[in-house]
Amino acid sequence: xxxxxxxxxxxxxxxxxxxxxxxxxxxxxxxxxxxxxxxxxxxxxxxxxxxxxxxxxxxxxxxxxxxxxxxxxxxxxxxxxxxxxxxxxxxxxxxxxxxxxxxxxxxxxxxxxxxxxxxxxxxxxxxxxxxxxxxxxxxxxxxxxxxxxxxxxxxxxxxxxxxxxxxxxxxxxxxxxxxxxxxxxxxxxxxxxxxxxxxxxxxxxxxxxxxxxxxxxxxxxxxxxxxxxxxxxxxxxxxxxxxxxxxxxxxxxxxxxxxxxxxxxxxxxxxxxxxxxxxxxxxxxxxxxxxxxxxxxxxxxxxxxxxxxxxxxxxxxxxxxxxxxxxxxxxxxxxxxxxxxxxxxxxxxxxxxxxxxxxxxxxxxxxxxxxxxxxxxxxxxxxxxxxxxxxxxxxxxxxxxxxxxxxxxxxxxxxxxxxxxxxxxxxxxxxxxxxxxxxxxxxxxxxxxxxxxxxxxxxxxxxxxxxxxxxxxxxxxxxxxxx
Amino acid sequence: xxxxxxxxxxxxxxxxxxxxxxxxxxxxxxxxxxxxxxxxxxxxxxxxxxxxxxxxxxxxxxxxxxxxxxxxxxxxxxxxxxxxxxxxxxxxxxxxxxxxxxxxxxxxxxxxxxxxxxxxxxxxxxxxxxxxxxxxxxxxxxxxxxxxxxxxxxxxxxxxxxxxxxxxxxxxxxxxxxxxxxxxxxxxxxxxxxxxxxxxxxxxxxxxxxxxxxxxxxxxxxxxxxxxxxxxxxxxxxxxxxxxxx
Numbered sequence: 227x228x229x230x231x232x233x234x235x236x237x238x239x240x241x242x243x244x245x246x247x248x249x250x251x252x253x254x255x256x257x258x259x260x261x262x263x264x265x266x267x268x269x270x271x272x273x274x275x276x277x278x279x280x281x282x283x284x285x286x287x288x289x290x291x292x293x294x295x296x297x298x299x300x301x302x303x304x305x306x307x308x309x310x311x312x313x314x315x316x317x318x319x320x321x322x323x324x325x326x327x328x329x330x331x332x333x334x335x336x337x338x339x340x341x342x343x344x345x346x347x348x349x350x351x352x353x354x355x356x357x358x359x360x361x362x363x364x365x366x367x368x369x370x371x372x373x374x375x376x377x378x379x380x381x382x383x384x385x386x387x388x389x390x391x392x393x394x395x396x397x398x399x400x401x402x403x404x405x406x407x408x409x410x411x412x413x414x415x416x417x418x419x420x421x422x423x424x425x426x427x428x429x430x431x432x433x434x435x436x437x438x439x440x441x442x443x444x445x446x447x448x449x450x451x452x453x454x455x456x457x458x459x460x461x462x463x464x465x466x467x468x469x470x471x472x473x474x475x476x477x478x479x480x481x482x483x484x485x486x487x488x489x490x491x492x493x494x495x496x497x498x499x500x501x502x503x504x505x506x507x508x509x510x511x512x513x514x515x516x517x518x519x520x521x522x523x524x525x526x527x528x529x530x531x532x533x534x535x536x537x538x539x540x541x542x543x544x545x546x547x548x549x550x551x552x553x554x555x556x557x558x559x560x561x562x563x564x565x566x567x568x569x570x571x572x573x574x575x576x577x578x579x580x581x582x583x584x585x586x587x588x589x590x591x592x593x594x595x596x597x598x599x600x601x602x603x604x605x606x607x608x609x610x611x612x613x614x615x616x617x618x619x620x621x622x623x624x625x626x627x628x629x630x631x632x633x634x635x636x637x638x639x640x641x642x643x644x645x646x647x648x649x650x651x652x653x654x655x656x657x658x659x660x661x662x663x664x665x666x667x668x669x670x671x672x673x674x675x676x677x678x679x680x681x682x683x684x685x686x687x688x689x690x691x692x693x694x695x696x697x698x699x700x701x702x703x704x705x706x707x708x709x
Numbered sequence: 710x711x712x713x714x715x716x717x718x719x720x721x722x723x724x725x726x727x728x729x730x731x732x733x734x735x736x737x738x739x740x741x742x743x744x745x746x747x748x749x750x751x752x753x754x755x756x757x758x759x760x761x762x763x764x765x766x767x768x769x770x771x772x773x774x775x776x777x778x779x780x781x782x783x784x785x786x787x788x789x790x791x792x793x794x795x796x797x798x799x800x801x802x803x804x805x806x807x808x809x810x811x812x813x814x815x816x817x818x819x820x821x822x823x824x825x826x827x828x829x830x831x832x833x834x835x836x837x838x839x840x841x842x843x844x845x846x847x848x849x850x851x852x853x854x855x856x857x858x859x860x861x862x863x864x865x866x867x868x869x870x871x872x873x874x875x876x877x878x879x880x881x882x883x884x885x886x887x888x889x890x891x892x893x894x895x896x897x898x899x900x901x902x903x904x905x906x907x908x909x910x911x912x913x914x915x916x917x918x919x920x921x922x923x924x925x926x927x928x929x930x931x932x933x934x935x936x937x938x939x940x941x942x943x944x945x946x947x948x949x950x951x952x953x954x955x
Contacts, residue, residue: 652800656761661797663781664757664790665811665867666818675810679801679850 255312261285264413267312271382274389277396284402284412291406297570298599298631299539301512304476311414311447374430376460377422381449384420391422395453399482399520399547407478407541408516411447415480418449423458423489432689434463448479454489456523461492463692475500477537479515487523487550492531494688496696499536501703504594507566510538517544521553521579529556530573531687533696535703538567543601545574548582548610555584558684560696562703563596563628572602572633577613577643586617589681591700592628593707603635606643613643621651622680624673624707674701710735710772710906711756711875717766718748718755725751727931728767733875736903740917740942741910743928744950749910750794752928753879756908757791758784771875786818790873792864794880794910799851804863807851808833808870815871833870839899840866841892857884865896876900877908882916894919914946927953 255266264285268278293304371378377388384392402412423429454460477499485491502510513536519528530544546555557573575584590598598621606613621630632649654676662672678685678697685693711733718726725748733739743749755762756769758781768775776784799807813823824832837844840862852860861881868876878897882890897907897920909916917925917939925941926933927950934953935941 655797657797658799660759660781661793661799662807662811664785664793665807665871666782666785666814667810668782668814671810671814675802675807676799679799679803682801 254310257308257310259285259306259309259311259414263311267414267416270312271385273385276393277385280397280402281413281415284409285414287403288406288409288413291409293406294541297541297601298597299541299568299570301539301568304512306410309476312416370430374427375424376427376429377420378433379420381415381418381420381451384451388420388422391453392420392451395451395482395484396449397482399484399518400480400516405516407514408480411449411478411480411516415447415449418451418479420450421452421460421462423454423460425455426457427455428458429460432461432463434465446475446477446479448477450479450481451484452482452491452493453484454486454491454526456487456489458486459490461494461689463494463496463689465496465498465692465695476512477514479517481515481517481544483517483519483528485519485521485523485526485528485550485553488525489523490527490529491519492529493517493519493544494692495530495532495534496688496692496699497532497534497536497540498699498703500538501536501565501567502538504565507538507595510567511536512539512541513537514539514541517542518547518574519545519555520547521550521555521582523553524550524579525552526550527554527556529554529558529687531556531558531684532560532571533681533684533688533692533699534559534561534569534571535699537569540567540569540571542571543573545576546584547576547578548584548613549578550582551579552581552583553579554582556687557584557586557588557602558687559587560589560591560681560684560700561598561600562591562700563593563598564591564703564707565594565596567594567596568599569597570599570601572600574603574605575615577604577606577610577615580609580611580613582610582613584613584615586615586619587683588617588619589684590619590621590630591624591677591680591704592621592630593624593704595627597629597631599631599633601633601635603637604645605636606638606640606645608639610640611642613640615643615645617645617647619647619649620680621649622654622677623651624654624704670701670705673704673707677704711908712770712773713752713756713767714770715767716752716755716764716769718751719763719765720751720761724765725762725931726755729928729931729933731926731933733906733908735906736901737924738901738907738909738920738922739924739926740922741908741926741928742912742914742942742945745912747928748931749928750879753791753794753877753908753910756784756877757781757789782814785873786815788874790868790871790876792861792868792876792878792881794883796852796855796860796864798853798855800853802851803847804849804851805829805833805847808867811867812870833866836866836869839869840896842866858886858889861885861893862889862896865893869896869900872900874904875906875908877910879910880912881909882911882913890916891919914942917942929953 264281268281400408402409452462483491499511499513502508521528528546534540548555555575561569561571563569573586586602588600590600592598600619604615619632623630630651634647636645659672677700685696688696713729713731716726716729741749764777769777809829816823842862881893894916922939925937927935
């Protein structure tokens, strides 16, 4: 422990002497996790005492927990001591005020990923809070949002500028005791996004964050908190892509959504982390994410839409707690497992309030040796009179070596509840492909046509520019899966 | 246009076509008749390039070039169309979208501009009338929830939209009532042109009442046993296939 501590000290003092000889200077602590690392992170971020204590409590809890084993995924044991828990672009204190001040190499990286900030600013009207490794480096459209009273900033900034809101809501939907990865995240989270929409405000634009992993051996522990106050409305887009990498990387994010009375939150994700080497499965991202929203007020609504095409292993269940009467929860999902990918994803809908309504549309696509699992729970509590749920879980198989699995759990404690569940499994058949080919449509286009037709119900829930991106991603992800 | 030379085809190890010869010229309609299992559908599928059929001898020339090694989509783009005996259902893929993708793939291949949504809709509305289909069929999944007759009409709709040079109609007339048969035949007649050819594969002589076939061939046990004019079809209707067995 002492050695570890010393290393950190050496490391931090070193920074001033030499900096680092990577293309973009980073300030990274050596691998390993103990209380000192957590104190280091908290100190680095100039956090208040209560937050440090919260992190430490989470860490203590995490140490007593075991990694979950119930998911239908298989991966080598993670050595949590081999992960570095902090990495940030240098000179954060006098960070860039505008895009011009951002390291051109960084801008170049974003461009390669197809995220031209300048163009996006002009063309799409999307405010982009870009996360490079762990710290936000560029935020656009801040002024327009400020005018509307919307707070959209990095999590670290929110801790400094809006501590009361953070303190009130952090961990209120996903407590640090919730699960292994949420506890880990709570202890070591680096940064993320914070959104607050005041009463009666309709957020004037779609909010978007792009995540990206850059540094070797650096786990990403994002923390996102979105609060929609009474009668407000917000649509939040999240997309990520990661570069080629040879070692598995852990990504354990936590997202918490709070929708007050009559408020609506729409959260869309297009996830394209590196899935691993297509021939061996080596090197992909582990995406172990806890996403949960609470419809705390009556007539509120939370809608999750996800398109999961990347990652070697996905473990993710965006859920809704329907506490307010007449509140609505929705989950629309497309998950792809190609080559050696494994996806275990689904949702939980917890009906607490009266007349609560939930919809689950899950589309699983398996190809190559991919294993795709839908796991969902619909729970209707004793007082949730006239709760309704509609679930539809469809799977499509491409080839004969992949698998599709469905585990729907239903727990109803109120006899007035109405539950509907539909499920289907189909193949992309040789006859369908031949039919398309005979009409002049190539194999690749035929697969894309069929898969996009299959995913249509989910894609149409996505904001326009994301829908297009999602279709492209689908084509790339399934490239070469047939023929 | 189409020249089939001593074509031998195997499927799952079993020889189905045992040396078929056939010449189809521009402007002609050929009818290929025969009992179940005589190899009629195999012939259609092999011309279209389905890869579960193994060509073990002979050749297929289309516009004087061998197409044996060509992919199915390339044959289609070059103008070969097959109306399926059992049109395939593709749920979730909008019928209009499918047709548009097919037509634009072909236009692209020909170096033409793709049709935009408005131009395409104009064309498709005109063609819908020819085959007597309502517009609602455009918005369904490809052949999804279509009756047998609707599926066959949809095939003809695709044919007249894609304007192939060679159309192979694999039992397009089976399962149609007399009204639907007339409509299908009318669609085929409208498609007919001096620079196009049609091969009709059928069990029955009745569709030939509405289409004037120049040539009628009888396929028996993987070989063309007899060729003739329309009178051959009439003779078959009257006497069956028995008199041709030797």
